[in-house]
Amino acid sequence: MSETPWSATPRAASPASLALPWSEIDTVLLDMDGTLLDLDFDARFWKEHFPRRYVELSGLAEPEAMARLNARFEGLRGQLAWYCLDDWHRALAPDCRNELDLVALKRELAHHIRYRHGVPEFLERLGGAGKQRVLVTNAHPASVDLKFERVDLATRLDRLFNAHEIGAAKESPRFWDRLADQLHFDPDRTLLVDDNLVALAAAEDFGIRHLRAITLPNSRGEAMDTAPFEPLDDFLAATAILADR
Incomplete structure (x- = not known):
């Protein structure tokens, strides 16, 4: 499950918001439900x-x-x-x-479990560019296992961290403190992509520099206002520069 405040007025993605500074990013932290997988x-x-x-x-x-x-x-x-x-x-x-x-x-x-548009190629581009691809999810391990039966996400990641095993939800500062104890990453050179604005705020407080929010987690739902975080919905556009390398 992913809980986010919804708005009928989405923010339009601008070229600036898509132009991530990939040369300054080593680790990409990725939410699962609503980010990599359709929240539908x-x-x-x-x-x-x-x-x-x-x-x-x-x-x-x-x-x-x-x-x-x-x-x-x-x-x-x-x-x-x-x-x-x-x-x-x-x-x-x-x-x-x-x-x-x-x-x-x-x-x-x-049968409704599926990737969001462009996710497999997005993850392949990140891997090809040498970025560390890390799943950070609040989903229960049994839910993760069920979804991994339906999509090949496990084969496209380098690490997985589950809030239930860490002992705190991503909305809590404790999650990020404990993640730092278990994963080698530099917050200043890390990107988090999530549809949970509270989790993004907690990560920002921890010191993660690059933050992007999903505007349409549910393909059947309404777009949400991601302010104060920049949107990232077009994974292929965001990684186009990586595809050329």
Whole structure:
């Protein structure tokens, strides 16, 4: 899941925002859902499929079931538990007459898991230019494994860091402090691309110099205003100079 403030008024990408100074970047930190992968899958699951299946499995009246889900969504927003399938199971399984298996429910929609436009070639260009490609995700490990079954993302990365293993969400300063203990990178020569503006702000506070936000994480959704962060949606345009090397 990826939570971001939405706006009906997107910022237009300018040539300046696409012209990243690649000679000053060694490490590229990349979010997964909404950045490399289309957030459509997660939006369908959490906004449509899971609520419907929870009502069916719990036997609760729809208003009561939705009230419980909405309270949990709002109460945990931005916290690691918000992204944790184990916590969701512990909280909601007692309501259910039948087994609540969130991974199995996600598999029912797995055909919607797909790359955002240009991502495979973007990652190939980064690798060919010698950039360190690092996935940094809040997604639960079981969700990551499911998505890796559907796309070959694991083969296109150099490292992977999961917030659940680090022990803090990307919205927290603790994530970036702990990442620095485990990954060799120079924040001044690092780029983070994410659709989560709170995570980008936390990374900026840590000292990561190059920051770009995704304006349209969900191909079925509305574009968002990425201010104060510059947008990066056209991966191929952003890495065109690398393709020529």
